[in-house]
Amino acid sequence: MKIIKLKLSSKIALIAFILSLLGITALAVISYQQYNEIFKNNLLNNITFEVEKTTSTIKKKISGAKKDLLFTSNSEPIYGILRTTRNRYNYDEDENMHLNSWKDRLEKLFVVVMEQNPAYFQMRLIGVKEDGKEIIRVEKKRGKFNFVAEKNLQSKNQTPYFRDTTKLPDGHIYISQIN
Numbered sequence: 524m525k526i527i528k529l530k531l532s533s534k535i536a537l538i539a540f541i542l543s544l545l546g547i548t549a550l551a552v553i554s555y556q557q558y559n560e561i562f563k564n565n566l567l568n569n570i571t572f573e574v575e576k577t578t579s580t581i582k583k584k585i586s587g588a589k590k591d592l593l594f595t596s597n598s599e600p601i602y603g604i605l606r607t608t609r610n611r612y613n614y615d616e617d618e619n620m621h622l623n624s625w626k627d628r629l630e631k632l633f634v635v636v637m638e639q640n641p642a643y644f645q646m647r648l649i650g651v652k653e654d655g656k657e658i659i660r661v662e663k664k665r666g667k668f669n670f671v672a673e674k675n676l677q678s679k680n681q682t683p684y685f686r687d688t689t690k691l692p693d694g695h696i697y698i699s700q701i702n
Contacts, residue, residue: 589696600629633661634668655680
């Protein structure tokens with residue numbers, strides 16, 4: 524094995540080169556770490572902004588849905604249906620109307636509300652008196668409204684949203700899990 528003898532100037536140059544290489548490597552590692560930290564912070568800020576924006580949108584939609592629900596629940600067809608179901612002949616003496624007429628009016632109201640709110644694909648009135656049986660259900664499929672026939676109406680007494688809603692005091696709104 525042959526030993527290479529270097530001049531002093533070559534030794535200094537080699538040491539300077541090695542120190543420069545170490546310095547550049549250290550600088551690259553530090554720069555990478557700082558860049559990575561900045562990237563993470565920017566990503567976190569962007570995600571936080573998007574989450575807050577989405578949360579705000581969801582809150583507005585829920586607020587709008589609550590307003591629609593309160594409007595619909597305080598509508599004349601709802602009160603008419605309540606009055607007719609208290610009468611053994613399903614007749615509303617106050618307005619001189621039968622239950623079926625009130626149901627027709629409520630179906631029309633449901634259609635109007637659903638037309639104004641494209642996200643609504645189904646509206647229903649569920650009776651407490653008949654242990655959770657649907658009184659009316661209107662569905663929207665491919666832009667067309669379907670009025671569900673009486674024989675196809677379902678009982679919802681086993682659903683958590685029905686049980687939880689019946690426990691609420693008047694004027695309160697229950698929001699179920701989204702599924």
